[in-house]
Amino acid sequence: MVNKRNTLGRGLGSLLKTKGNATDKKVFDEINLKFIDTNSDQPRKSFDEKKLHELSASIKQHGIIQPITVRKISENKYQLISGERRYKASKLLGKETIPAFIKVADDDNILELALIENIQREDLNSIEIAISYKKLIDELKINQENLGSRVGKDRSTINNYLRLLKLPPTIQKGLIDNKIQMGHARSLITLEKSEIQLKIYQLILSNKLSVRKTEELVRNFDKEKLSIRTKEFKRNNEIIKIESKLSSYFGTKVKTQGDEKKGKILIPYKTTNDLNRILELLDII
16 A cells, blocks of 8 residues: 555656656656546646637647646556646547556555646636645545645645635635635635625625725624625725716816715815816806
Protein backbone atom coordinates (compact mmCIF):
# COMPACT_ATOMS: atom_id res chain seq x y z
CA MET A 1 0.00 0.00 0.00
CA VAL A 2 1.41 3.40 -0.94
CA ASN A 3 2.05 5.75 1.99
CA LYS A 4 -0.48 8.55 1.45
CA ARG A 5 1.42 11.08 3.53
CA ASN A 6 4.54 10.80 1.36
CA THR A 7 2.68 10.49 -1.94
CA LEU A 8 0.61 13.62 -1.44
CA GLY A 9 3.63 15.79 -0.89
CA ARG A 10 5.72 14.52 -3.80
CA GLY A 11 3.87 16.28 -6.58
CA LEU A 12 2.79 15.08 -10.00
CA GLY A 13 6.25 14.90 -11.55
CA SER A 14 7.66 12.35 -9.11
CA LEU A 15 4.57 10.18 -9.48
CA LEU A 16 4.88 9.91 -13.25
CA LYS A 17 7.72 7.38 -13.12
CA THR A 18 7.14 3.74 -13.86
CA LYS A 19 7.50 1.15 -11.13
CA GLY A 20 11.10 0.26 -10.48
CA ASN A 21 14.20 2.13 -9.42
CA ALA A 22 14.86 5.88 -9.44
CA THR A 23 16.39 5.77 -12.91
CA ASP A 24 13.11 4.73 -14.60
CA LYS A 25 11.84 7.21 -17.18
CA LYS A 26 8.33 8.51 -17.79
CA VAL A 27 6.24 6.39 -20.13
CA PHE A 28 5.13 8.49 -23.08
CA ASP A 29 2.92 7.58 -26.03
CA GLU A 30 0.26 8.75 -28.50
CA ILE A 31 -3.08 7.37 -27.28
CA ASN A 32 -6.34 7.07 -29.17
CA LEU A 33 -8.86 9.47 -27.62
CA LYS A 34 -11.61 6.84 -27.66
CA PHE A 35 -9.57 4.73 -25.23
CA ILE A 36 -9.52 7.51 -22.58
CA ASP A 37 -12.18 7.97 -19.88
CA THR A 38 -12.44 11.18 -17.87
CA ASN A 39 -11.98 11.16 -14.11
CA SER A 40 -15.01 11.73 -11.84
CA ASP A 41 -12.65 13.18 -9.19
CA GLN A 42 -11.75 16.08 -11.48
CA PRO A 43 -12.51 19.27 -9.47
CA ARG A 44 -13.64 21.28 -12.49
CA LYS A 45 -17.24 20.47 -13.30
CA SER A 46 -17.89 23.11 -15.96
CA PHE A 47 -15.82 24.25 -18.92
CA ASP A 48 -16.05 27.57 -20.75
CA GLU A 49 -17.03 26.69 -24.32
CA LYS A 50 -15.45 29.83 -25.76
CA LYS A 51 -12.12 29.10 -24.07
CA LEU A 52 -12.28 25.49 -25.23
CA HIS A 53 -12.66 26.62 -28.84
CA GLU A 54 -9.78 29.09 -28.37
CA LEU A 55 -7.64 26.23 -27.04
CA SER A 56 -8.69 24.09 -30.02
CA ALA A 57 -7.53 26.82 -32.38
CA SER A 58 -4.19 27.01 -30.56
CA ILE A 59 -3.75 23.24 -30.70
CA LYS A 60 -4.60 23.24 -34.41
CA GLN A 61 -1.87 25.79 -35.07
CA HIS A 62 0.83 24.76 -32.59
CA GLY A 63 -0.07 21.23 -31.51
CA ILE A 64 -0.22 20.08 -27.88
CA ILE A 65 2.80 21.53 -26.10
CA GLN A 66 2.17 19.81 -22.77
CA PRO A 67 0.95 16.17 -22.93
CA ILE A 68 -1.94 15.03 -20.79
CA THR A 69 -1.43 12.49 -18.00
CA VAL A 70 -3.37 9.23 -17.83
CA ARG A 71 -3.45 6.01 -15.83
CA LYS A 72 -3.42 2.71 -17.67
CA ILE A 73 -6.29 0.57 -16.42
CA SER A 74 -6.10 -2.30 -18.92
CA GLU A 75 -5.25 -2.93 -22.56
CA ASN A 76 -6.60 0.01 -24.61
CA LYS A 77 -8.26 1.55 -21.54
CA TYR A 78 -6.96 4.65 -19.75
CA GLN A 79 -8.25 7.08 -17.11
CA LEU A 80 -7.47 10.78 -17.36
CA ILE A 81 -5.49 12.24 -14.45
CA SER A 82 -4.81 15.77 -15.73
CA GLY A 83 -5.34 17.73 -18.93
CA GLU A 84 -9.11 17.47 -19.44
CA ARG A 85 -9.27 20.81 -21.29
CA ARG A 86 -6.61 19.61 -23.76
CA TYR A 87 -8.49 16.32 -24.07
CA LYS A 88 -11.82 18.06 -24.81
CA ALA A 89 -10.24 20.59 -27.18
CA SER A 90 -8.59 17.76 -29.15
CA LYS A 91 -11.93 15.99 -29.47
CA LEU A 92 -13.48 19.23 -30.76
CA LEU A 93 -10.85 19.25 -33.49
CA GLY A 94 -11.74 15.69 -34.45
CA LYS A 95 -8.28 14.41 -33.56
CA GLU A 96 -7.89 10.67 -33.16
CA THR A 97 -4.87 10.59 -30.84
CA ILE A 98 -3.29 12.74 -28.16
CA PRO A 99 0.24 12.72 -26.61
CA ALA A 100 0.17 11.45 -23.04
CA PHE A 101 2.31 10.49 -20.10
CA ILE A 102 1.17 7.07 -18.86
CA LYS A 103 1.15 6.38 -15.13
CA VAL A 104 0.67 3.08 -13.35
CA ALA A 105 -1.14 3.98 -10.11
CA ASP A 106 -3.74 2.67 -7.69
CA ASP A 107 -7.06 4.36 -6.89
CA ASP A 108 -5.69 6.12 -3.80
CA ASN A 109 -2.93 7.79 -5.81
CA ILE A 110 -5.31 8.76 -8.61
CA LEU A 111 -7.49 10.79 -6.25
CA GLU A 112 -4.44 12.63 -4.93
CA LEU A 113 -2.98 13.21 -8.38
CA ALA A 114 -6.21 14.46 -9.94
CA LEU A 115 -7.12 16.83 -7.13
CA ILE A 116 -3.69 18.25 -6.34
CA GLU A 117 -2.79 18.76 -10.00
CA ASN A 118 -5.99 20.71 -10.57
CA ILE A 119 -5.96 22.63 -7.28
CA GLN A 120 -2.63 24.13 -8.33
CA ARG A 121 -4.18 25.54 -11.50
CA GLU A 122 -5.12 29.23 -11.36
CA ASP A 123 -8.40 28.94 -13.27
CA LEU A 124 -10.39 26.96 -10.69
CA ASN A 125 -13.07 28.99 -8.93
CA SER A 126 -13.13 29.16 -5.14
CA ILE A 127 -16.01 26.68 -4.74
CA GLU A 128 -14.25 24.08 -6.90
CA ILE A 129 -11.13 24.51 -4.77
CA ALA A 130 -13.17 24.21 -1.57
CA ILE A 131 -14.83 20.99 -2.78
CA SER A 132 -11.41 19.57 -3.71
CA TYR A 133 -9.97 20.39 -0.28
CA LYS A 134 -12.92 18.73 1.47
CA LYS A 135 -12.66 15.64 -0.71
CA LEU A 136 -8.95 15.27 0.05
CA ILE A 137 -9.54 15.68 3.79
CA ASP A 138 -12.43 13.20 3.81
CA GLU A 139 -10.90 10.57 1.54
CA LEU A 140 -7.35 10.69 2.89
CA LYS A 141 -8.42 11.24 6.52
CA ILE A 142 -6.04 14.13 7.13
CA ASN A 143 -6.63 17.44 8.93
CA GLN A 144 -6.52 20.98 7.57
CA GLU A 145 -2.97 21.60 8.76
CA ASN A 146 -1.65 18.46 7.06
CA LEU A 147 -3.46 19.32 3.84
CA GLY A 148 -2.10 22.87 3.95
CA SER A 149 1.49 21.68 4.18
CA ARG A 150 0.96 19.42 1.17
CA VAL A 151 -0.64 21.97 -1.14
CA GLY A 152 1.51 24.91 -0.03
CA LYS A 153 -1.21 26.79 1.89
CA ASP A 154 -1.49 27.70 5.56
CA ARG A 155 -4.28 26.22 7.69
CA SER A 156 -6.27 29.49 7.80
CA THR A 157 -6.41 29.60 3.99
CA ILE A 158 -7.68 26.02 3.85
CA ASN A 159 -10.28 26.85 6.51
CA ASN A 160 -11.45 29.97 4.64
CA TYR A 161 -12.13 27.89 1.53
CA LEU A 162 -13.93 25.12 3.45
CA ARG A 163 -16.21 27.65 5.17
CA LEU A 164 -17.51 28.71 1.75
CA LEU A 165 -19.32 25.36 1.54
CA LYS A 166 -21.51 26.43 4.48
CA LEU A 167 -23.01 29.30 2.48
CA PRO A 168 -26.45 28.89 0.86
CA PRO A 169 -26.36 27.31 -2.64
CA THR A 170 -27.48 30.60 -4.22
CA ILE A 171 -24.40 32.40 -2.90
CA GLN A 172 -22.11 29.51 -3.85
CA LYS A 173 -23.53 29.73 -7.39
CA GLY A 174 -22.80 33.48 -7.34
CA LEU A 175 -19.15 32.67 -6.61
CA ILE A 176 -18.99 30.10 -9.41
CA ASP A 177 -20.54 32.58 -11.86
CA ASN A 178 -18.19 35.39 -10.74
CA LYS A 179 -21.09 37.56 -9.55
CA ILE A 180 -19.23 38.09 -6.28
CA GLN A 181 -15.64 37.64 -5.14
CA MET A 182 -14.31 35.44 -2.36
CA GLY A 183 -13.90 38.58 -0.22
CA HIS A 184 -17.66 39.18 -0.42
CA ALA A 185 -18.34 35.57 0.57
CA ARG A 186 -15.95 35.69 3.52
CA SER A 187 -17.88 38.66 4.91
CA LEU A 188 -21.21 36.90 4.46
CA ILE A 189 -19.95 33.80 6.31
CA THR A 190 -19.67 35.82 9.52
CA LEU A 191 -23.46 36.31 9.55
CA GLU A 192 -25.25 33.56 11.45
CA LYS A 193 -28.51 33.09 9.55
CA SER A 194 -28.74 32.11 5.89
CA GLU A 195 -31.73 34.40 5.28
CA ILE A 196 -29.64 37.39 6.40
CA GLN A 197 -26.74 36.22 4.23
CA LEU A 198 -29.07 36.03 1.23
CA LYS A 199 -30.57 39.45 1.94
CA ILE A 200 -27.17 41.13 2.01
CA TYR A 201 -26.06 39.06 -1.00
CA GLN A 202 -28.93 40.63 -2.97
CA LEU A 203 -27.82 44.08 -1.75
CA ILE A 204 -24.31 43.35 -3.04
CA LEU A 205 -25.67 42.46 -6.49
CA SER A 206 -28.25 45.25 -6.80
CA ASN A 207 -25.85 47.97 -5.62
CA LYS A 208 -22.66 46.48 -7.12
CA LEU A 209 -20.94 46.71 -3.75
CA SER A 210 -17.19 46.36 -3.51
CA VAL A 211 -15.65 43.94 -1.00
CA ARG A 212 -14.75 46.89 1.21
CA LYS A 213 -18.33 48.25 1.19
CA THR A 214 -19.66 44.77 1.95
CA GLU A 215 -17.29 44.39 4.89
CA GLU A 216 -18.49 47.76 6.21
CA LEU A 217 -22.15 46.80 5.81
CA VAL A 218 -21.66 43.48 7.61
CA ARG A 219 -19.51 45.04 10.33
CA ASN A 220 -22.22 47.58 11.16
CA PHE A 221 -24.95 44.99 10.94
CA ASP A 222 -27.67 45.15 13.62
CA LYS A 223 -30.26 42.36 13.65
CA GLU A 224 -33.03 44.57 15.00
CA LYS A 225 -32.36 47.38 12.59
CA LEU A 226 -31.61 45.41 9.42
CA SER A 227 -34.69 46.63 7.54
CA ILE A 228 -33.94 50.25 8.52
CA ARG A 229 -30.29 49.92 7.54
CA THR A 230 -31.24 48.25 4.27
CA LYS A 231 -33.65 51.05 3.35
CA GLU A 232 -31.11 53.68 4.37
CA PHE A 233 -28.39 51.98 2.35
CA LYS A 234 -30.62 51.82 -0.73
CA ARG A 235 -31.66 55.46 -0.27
CA ASN A 236 -28.03 56.58 0.03
CA ASN A 237 -27.17 54.78 -3.20
CA GLU A 238 -30.17 56.35 -4.95
CA ILE A 239 -29.05 59.81 -3.79
CA ILE A 240 -25.54 59.16 -5.09
CA LYS A 241 -27.02 58.28 -8.49
CA ILE A 242 -29.16 61.44 -8.48
CA GLU A 243 -26.19 63.60 -7.49
CA SER A 244 -24.18 62.06 -10.31
CA LYS A 245 -26.88 62.84 -12.89
CA LEU A 246 -27.28 66.43 -11.62
CA SER A 247 -23.52 66.96 -11.62
CA SER A 248 -23.34 65.75 -15.20
CA TYR A 249 -26.20 68.05 -16.24
CA PHE A 250 -24.91 71.21 -14.54
CA GLY A 251 -21.23 70.57 -15.19
CA THR A 252 -20.33 71.00 -11.52
CA LYS A 253 -20.26 68.74 -8.46
CA VAL A 254 -23.83 68.86 -7.08
CA LYS A 255 -24.51 67.81 -3.48
CA THR A 256 -27.71 67.10 -1.56
CA GLN A 257 -28.48 67.51 2.15
CA GLY A 258 -31.44 66.38 4.22
CA ASP A 259 -33.48 63.31 5.07
CA GLU A 260 -36.47 61.44 3.62
CA LYS A 261 -38.87 64.31 4.39
CA LYS A 262 -36.95 67.42 3.35
CA GLY A 263 -33.60 68.66 2.16
CA LYS A 264 -31.78 70.91 -0.26
CA ILE A 265 -29.70 70.72 -3.41
CA LEU A 266 -26.36 72.55 -3.45
CA ILE A 267 -25.11 73.68 -6.87
CA PRO A 268 -21.70 75.37 -6.52
CA TYR A 269 -20.27 77.86 -9.04
CA LYS A 270 -16.78 79.33 -9.38
CA THR A 271 -17.31 82.57 -11.31
CA THR A 272 -20.09 84.92 -12.34
CA ASN A 273 -20.02 83.43 -15.81
CA ASP A 274 -20.35 79.96 -14.28
CA LEU A 275 -23.38 81.16 -12.29
CA ASN A 276 -25.01 82.62 -15.41
CA ARG A 277 -24.44 79.33 -17.24
CA ILE A 278 -26.23 77.42 -14.48
CA LEU A 279 -29.10 79.94 -14.40
CA GLU A 280 -29.53 79.53 -18.16
CA LEU A 281 -29.78 75.77 -17.69
CA LEU A 282 -32.50 76.41 -15.10
CA ASP A 283 -34.19 78.74 -17.60
CA ILE A 284 -34.10 81.60 -15.07
CA ILE A 285 -32.33 84.11 -17.34
